Amino acid sequence: MIYLNGEFMPMEEARIPVLDRGFIFGDGIYEVVPVYSRHPFRLREHLLRMQHSLDGIGLPNPHTEAQWSDLVHRLIALNEPEDQSLYLHVTRGVAKRDHAFPRGVQPTVFMMSNPLVTPSRETLEAGVAAISAADNRWLRCDIKAISLLPNVLLRQMAVDAGAVETILLREGFLTEGAASNIFVVKDDILLAPPKGNLMLPGITYDVVLELAMGHGIAHEVRKIAEDELFSASEILLTSSTKEITPITSLDGKAVGNGKPGLFFWKLHGAYQEFKNSVMRRA
Numbered sequence: 626m627i628y629l630n631g632e633f634m635p636m637e638e639a640r641i642p643v644l645d646r647g648f649i650f651g652d653g654i655y656e657v658v659p660v661y662s663r664h665p666f667r668l669r670e671h672l673l674r675m676q677h678s679l680d681g682i683g684l685p686n687p688h689t690e691a692q693w694s695d696l697v698h699r700l701i702a703l704n705e706p707e708d709q710s711l712y713l714h715v716t717r718g719v720a721k722r723d724h725a726f727p728r729g730v731q732p733t734v735f736m737m738s739n740p741l742v743t744p745s746r747e748t749l750e751a752g753v754a755a756i757s758a759a760d761n762r763w764l765r766c767d768i769k770a771i772s773l774l775p776n777v778l779l780r781q782m783a784v785d786a787g788a789v790e791t792i793l794l795r796e797g798f799l800t801e802g803a804a805s806n807i808f809v810v811k812d813d814i815l816l817a818p819p820k821g822n823l824m825l826p827g828i829t830y831d832v833v834l835e836l837a838m839g840h841g842i843a844h845e846v847r848k849i850a851e852d853e854l855f856s857a858s859e860i861l862l863t864s865s866t867k868e869i870t871p872i873t874s875l876d877g878k879a880v881g882n883g884k885p886g887l888f889f890w891k892l893h894g895a896y897q898e899f900k901n902s903v904m905r906r907a
């Protein structure tokens with residue numbers, strides 16, 4: 626079951642007009658919220674980031690936080706899996722094609738649920754491969770925009786190379802992955818690139834830094850130079866659906882000893898424990 630503009634319905638019945646500005650211009654924003662045992666994880670933070678994205682594109686939020694929360698809980702209840710990945714999407718609505726904002730148009734609101742598939746034990750034990758590429762996206766990567774063509778092309782580069790993610794570098798510094806945030810371990814310190822307009826402020830990124838703080842894991846938030854990425858002892862990828870995944874090869878070369886390292890295992894354990902404790906309290 627999906628949600629579209631005020632109604633819950635089977636996916637097959639959902640229709641949007643071809644003049645929707647999401648279809649014509651990619652004029653909209655989205656969120657992905659992981660759901661564990663039917664509880665949305667960090668929903669408030671996702672809704673706050675959605676507000677930031679809406680503000681960034683000058684689109685008034687069609688719902689209050691309470692209304693979003695109600696819709697999210699109803700969508701979870703209407704879908705089978707205990708663990709779900711919720712997709713929330715708002716576009717500037719349907720209007721005659723013209724770049725400038727239309728007046729008096731209702732935004733289109735769409736939500737769907739997919740089964741949440743987190744990385745398997747085998748994936749975590751082996752780690753995954755990544756490639757690097759120049760970050761050729763725009764300068765508002767803090768907005769979770771549905772216009773994802775650069776990310777699509779960058780991610781496909783990884784797939785074509787038999788890898789799972791493309792790590793992006795802008796002017797000699799690490800920004801993030803095509804669809805994830807990236808952490809690096811260098812000289813036994815967990816390094817995170819600082820938030821700003823060049824990367825999406827990841828909800829999982831925040832959780833990882835909170836866990837590092839809470840577990841006494843040495844960490845620093847600062848710009849990470851290209852050579853630090855290529856000489857890292859560990860590289861970690863984070864996102865709401867991939868949680869924390871170790872990257873064990875970069876551009877075909879082993880990262881560190883080619884195996885997931887101590888920082889990964891510590892943070893992975895802390896993340897699972899934290900998730901479970903939040904779900905128990907919910």
Ligand code: PMP
Pocket residue numbers: 657776801802803804805806824825826827828829830863864865866
């Ligand atoms: N950066 C980009 C470009 C992404 O697409 C994602 C995943 N949506 C992230 C970072 C990770 O964000 P989060 O932890 O909130 O899923």
